[in-house]
Amino acid sequence: MPASDAGEKQPWWADGLRFSCEGCGRCCRGEPGVVLFTDDEMRLMAHEIGIDVHGFERLYVWRRYGKRSLRERADYDCVFLEGNHDRCAIYRSRPHQCRSFPFWPEVLESEWSWKLFSKTCPGMDRGELHGRLEIESYLS
Numbered sequence: 119m120p121a122s123d124a125g126e127k128q129p130w131w132a133d134g135l136r137f138s139c140e141g142c143g144r145c146c147r148g149e150p151g152v153v154l155f156t157d158d159e160m161r162l163m164a165h166e167i168g169i170d171v172h173g174f175e176r177l178y179v180w181r182r183y184g185k186r187s188l189r190e191r192a193d194y195d196c197v198f199l200e201g202n203h204d205r206c207a208i209y210r211s212r213p214h215q216c217r218s219f220p221f222w223p224e225v226l227e228s229e230w231s232w233k234l235f236s237k238t239c240p241g242m243d244r245g246e247l248h249g250r251l252e253i254e255s256y257l258s
């Protein structure tokens with residue numbers, strides 16, 4: 119073992135975690151949430167739906183806790199969740215926050231929190247094995 123690893127505490131998920139999205143859309147609806155994004159991500163989302171960033175900001179963005187967030191509908195569904203299909207209308211350009219679920223700090227905090235989130239996400243604990251390096255890249 120390299121000297122730098124001696125005594126280093128390993129995360130509980132050091133051997134990787136299984137996850138494959140089943141596309142059910144549950145994480146995109148049902149409860150109030152915040153979806154943050156960068157300027158570059160906003161440009162990509164606007165490009166995907168064919169409008170300029172000013173139009174995008176006017177139609178699809180509001181402020182939550184002092185930050186820009188994608189809007190929600192009155193029932194808290196993400197504004198980009200396509201009603202009958204549970205599909206994301208900007209899937210190819212969805213921001214990092216959406217791409218990195220469920221590898222979020224609050225989910226990975228403990229095995230308990232992972233299990234808690236997995237009660238509402240049918241893709242967790244099954245399917246593709248994601249290794250430590252990949253998970254760490256989502257966290258950085």
Ligand code: SF4
Nearest residue numbers: 139140143145239241
């Ligand atoms: S709840 Fe889980 S399985 Fe369903 S869309 Fe979200 S990430 Fe995918």
